[in-house]
């Protein structure tokens with residue numbers, strides 16, 4: 049009694065462990081089937097092998113029923129599952145689709161698009177085994193050849209069902225031969241023995257054995273059964289053991305249990321799909337690694353493009369720098385010429401002239417004079433003479449050259465990049481080339497607005513340099529002349545008054561008025577000497593203001609030009625985006641695949657270990673108990 053209990057425990061433990069590993073395997077393979085079809089350069093055959101392995105892992109034990117029409121295949125399955133009308137049964141060819149019978153909580157038939165239906169039924173037997181019911185062999189290889197072959201390959205055992213009354217016809221012999229060629233275990237099931245007497249049944253059995261031995265060279269396992277008696281044993285709800293034994297169907301049940309209690313067989317059953325999966329997964333890893341090294345090449349393309357873009361950006365920036373250097377030179381020349389012009393106006397030798405002009409200005413004649421001379425100011429004519437306006441006038445010419453230079457370079461670079469990208473795409477493996485989305489081409493339009501828009505700002509600064517600055521200078525010169533005139537006149541008036549007073553008061557000192565005169569002349573000269581000093585101050589101020597204008601000018605232009613460059617770089621990127629996007633996407637996919645495959649490898653190692661331990665732990669605990 050105790051031994052029976054231990055044996056039972058062992059069996060349950062084995063079944064539970066087996067089921068746990070099977071689930072793990074199933075999950076592993078399902079996950080892998082997400083990845084494998086997407087791996088480039090992995091053949092479809094390999095993926096199909098894994099799908100097949102999934103089927104194995106999904107079906108603990110697969111028993112396939114084949115045989116001529118109306119031999120009773122469907123009836124036997126109905127009897128084994130204890131439901132008389134689960135599968136259609138009839139005297140004429142009845143089953144025309146392949147059905148796989150699996151455990152399910154509810155009884156239902158699911159028809160897929162293909163020629164296989166899944167029939168679910170809550171029979172405990174289906175937890176251990178899946179049955180495959182097929183149409184009569186007369187049609188099965190014609191109409192369902194491919195599917196039949198698939199199931200025969202996947203089966204753990206094939207039951208060839210034949211009629212007791214027509215056992216071992218030439219046809220049946222042929223079928224047996226064909227099935228043997230699949231290398232699967234084939235058991236002969238002779239049905240409808242209820243139609244024979246026990247003696248007749250025995251001689252049929254003998255006859256079949258002899259025929260096999262003589263014609264095929266081997267003795268198959270033979271089970272004599274009666275689906276009819278099996279179904280009768282089920283009548284009334286409780287199983288009639290005597291009838292069940294008599295039906296011979298108990299032998300099929302016992303066989304299943306025996307198979308499922310065999311640890312080695314179970315282990316092998318789980319190892320086969322695992323091995324298939326391991327092989328394919330390794331092939332997939334190799335493929336991904338190969339793709340990866342191809343990808344390294346694409347990564348090179350990518351960094352190549354980045355380098356090219358960086359170099360091109362530097363070139364564009366150089367063009368801008370050259371332009372701003374030219375602009376600085378112009379402002380420098382303008383400041384220098386302007387300074388010289390200012391110096392001309394305030395030269396010492398001009399002192400008297402300035403003074404007279406100051407006097408003229410003072411008495412208001414200047415307005416009249418200027419009008420008659422066409423309103424030309426002193427500074428203006430001095431600037432003209434020194435050509436101080438010319439450098440500023442040159443600025444637009446310099447600026448106008450910048451935009452076409454940048455654009456020309458943009459267009460040329462984009463052409464080069466597009467050519468390069470086309471060449472690289474052409475060199476890609478076809479499988480990856482197909483994934484390029486969009487066209488690699490130069491843009492159809494070019495936006496010039498950034499540098500166009502800045503023209504107004506620049507013109508305003510040019511105007512400031514040319515007009516506003518000169519007006520400021522003009523005003524300053526005029527003021528200086530006025531101060532000089534007032535100073536000198538005051539000095540003269542004061543001198544004359546002083547001389548008069550002195551003439552009357554200090555006649556005893558005749559040298560005094562003379563000294564006074566010298567003093568006054570000296571002070572007058574100081575006023576004139578101050579002119580160049582004043583000029584120097586104005587020069588410095590003017591130069592500083594021109595420098596400030598230059599800075600504003602260059603800043604405005606650089607900002608706009610930078611925008612143009614950024615735009616040009618974007619155009620380059622857009623033009624070759626299909627290639628760069630592909631490289632990015634491909635890198636990501638590859639990395640993901642690699643990770644998933646490596647995770648799967650690890651899981652396989654785990655399952656392998658669990659498989660090696662299958663049945664062993666149970667045995668130990670069983671012995672201890």
Ligand SMILES: Nc1nc2c(ncn2[C@@H]2O[C@H](COP(=O)(O)OP(=O)(O)OP(=O)(O)O)[C@@H](O)[C@H]2O)c(=O)[nH]1
Pocket residue numbers: 115116117118119120121122123124136137138139140141142143144182183184185239240241242243273274275276277
């Ligand atoms: N007397 C007797 N009749 C049986 C037995 N098994 C099946 N039959 C009858 O044989 C006929 C054919 O049975 P099926 O189960 O449909 O045979 P099948 O092999 O599935 O036939 P197809 O699906 O057409 O290939 C039916 O009329 C059954 O009632 C049996 O053990 N004894």
Ligand SMILES: [Mg+2]
Pocket residue numbers: 121122123136137142143182183
């Ligand atoms: Mg049938």
